[in-house]
Amino acid sequence: MDLAVFLVQCLNALQYGLLLFLVASGLTLIFGILGVINLAHGSFYMIGAYLAYALAPWAAANVGGGFFTALAIGVVLSIAFGYALEWGFVSYLYQREHLQQVLMTYGLILVFEELRSILVGDDVHGVAPPAWLAGSVQLGDVMTYPVYRLFMSAVCVLVALALYAVIARTRIGMAIRAGASNREMVQSLGVDIRLLYRVVFAAGVALAVFAGMIAAPVSSVYPGMGNQVLIISFVVVVIGGIGSVRGALVASLLVGVVDTFGKVLIPQTAGILVYVLMAAILLWRPEGLFRTG
Amino acid sequence: MLDDQILLAASNLSRRFGGLTAVDRVSLALVRGEVHAIIGTNGAGKSTLVNVLAGELPPSSGRVHLQGRDVTRWPQPRRARGGIGRSYQRTTIFPRQTVFDNCRLTAQAHHQHPFDLFNAAARCAESTKLAHRAIEQAGLSGQANRIAGTLSHGQKRQLEIAMCLATAPQVLLLDEPLAGMGAEETERMLGLLAALKPGHAILLVEHDMDAVFRIADRITVMVNGTVIATGDPVDIRRNADVQTAYLGDIDVPGPATVPA
């Protein structure tokens, strides 16, 4: 593997890992703070991708700005949707045992999938990135790399930094950090726990939807995309430790590297390497790399 | 005190959690026929000490010896099979089962026979015998067929002890058995402990000072993870350090209280 190819693979690994981080961070926060295992988290990613497909042309025709407008609308919609979903559905899951949460959110996946099928159909769609991001950069003599992928990585890094800023520097962040390890303490800090849950859930949904939206031009939009990303996100959360956003970042990048280089170096084992990685880490640290609480 | 009477010995046990030292170089010996009480303010490390002795938590340093054998590396189930029984501060009975079933199940630990799929567990003669004996020892004879969840709080604490006794332990680690009990129930429990004394070495973590000074043969006082005093009740009562530590916290009973 020469340097240019290696560089390309590194960039791919970074991009995949960072995208995964957006999805997994929401999952780990929802589990760490709300104590809810949400199987439907992958569906939000899928919804995001279909939103990008549906909204971009609409926005271009009616509002102007195309892709980025669609992104903004999508984030707003997803926050509202997450808020409503927590209020109307997820809040009923808090006191229930894990099996019930798993099954109810599994039922939710089926509902989302079929609603999507009814509303938008089962076809695979492409989404065009904005024109100014559609080109490629030169890497060395022979290789080029899509600008859009660099854009994706950059955006994910910005989101990661924003997440860090919120969690480390704000009162809500303090409540989040405390909440991950001690629910009672959060309440005694005077934080309205119901509001906190709603905000965290909506943020998690928005992260996943946003990830799906920006991923759409690269991965295209197809029915099974939510499920795939969900299970890998679970692996990330297991490796990184439940409730730990830092763990989710490290684990996402690790998974990105293992998956990308694995597919290139040992194509026959493509899908399995990530699980082998998980198994290896389980042997060493059953509670994840950065378990909190 | 003969050495072969020492059933459980802790030497320089420490347990650290990150920067916090919950138990700091504690040594003690549990002797057959003796009730050894551990008292101390909240957060003094008493429960952590019990967890380390029982094997639920590994020590950060120090050793535990059970009847002369070094069991420091033994996990809890192995120590339990070796003769250590413990009861919990929060009741850990199986509420949906009868009192008898609760005790028979813990007794089964000594007659596990996991591969025997032919015989019903309820027909296991050995665990049945152990269960009945434990129920009787704990004073629950009339309640054997009641569903555990329907017992009164005091009876549930008795069941907690019974489940512990059903494994025929030599050492009893009791974590606040009197928690939440009224006067009458406390009397009954103290009577039970007195009856158990001859055959067992008992470690008692308690907050009820009256009860402690009535039943204990030796008392160890812990503050912030360290032992500040250890001795018989008379010495402890007179100990200046103890009085300082407890000043304003707990009334150390005067000489008018006669041990049970």
Next chain:
Amino acid sequence: MNKSALSHALPLAAAGALLVVFPFVGGKFYIDLMVTTMILGIFALSLELLVGLTGLVSFGHAAFFGIAAYATALLAPQAAAASIAWLLPAVLAITTLAAAAIGALSLRTRGIYFIMVTLAFAQMAYFVFHDMKFAGGSDGLYLNIKPVLALGSVTLLDLDRPLTFYYVTFGALVLVYGLLAAVRRARFGHALAGIKANEQRMRAAGFSTYPYKLAAFALAGGLAGVAGFLYAVKDGFVNPEILAWHQSGTVLLMLILGGIGTLRGAVIGAFLFVVLKELFQSEALFGNFARHWQLPLGLTIIGCVALMPNGITGLPTQLRSLRTPVPHAG
């Protein structure tokens, strides 16, 4: 036999008798459906051991169903009928070993981690069969000639014959049911139940809980293998979708429909699931909408967990507790 045992045995015997006579009343389509139901019943029973008795919620049980089905298709020779006498034990051994290996790793985790890890391992198994050429890839694998049980030159059981296969499946269901009933009665089962109720308490009493959980996991995997074997033989075809995580979700759903904690609940749940699926997929009832059958199924799952968390077999208790007046304060 005392009264309570009789009240348990009678409905079971009645159900068994119904199943025995069913082929004489039902048409070919319904016989086939009943065989599928019984196979799913065995699958559900195997998970009940894990979830209901031991309290280990696995979202990856389809892996063992699939591994057994594929092992059956791969081991059976192309040109001649294999003998059940070696094929079935071999398939079960492979499946149980796989379950022991996956269990050994998964059981290092607890609670929510355990659910996610079992899901991940099942997905790993899915990719193994989906990506690897030896297993036919996404096209799947055919089992050309169904196995038989022969003594010398006399064929005792030819699984190619539908009626024989029906009764062999029924026999397997009865055997698995009986085995699990024995486990629940025995000291092993009581220990598992204690671990589910309060693992810490069991450890304090002297039970090494990890070996017990691992044994339950391996046994549950092996019994799922019985179902997988029958599945492969029934249609003579296996494909990776039987390891898809939807299958793991489906079998959990069967348990919750029927009621977790009882053996009959698992079988009833399997039956209910098949009925519901046929219902929702029925074009006669839903017309064109029938292809979106997963929507009513999803709503059913949500409704069942929300309103009837103890399943059908738990309904009497649930209704009884609703009728008991709630004491007012003051």
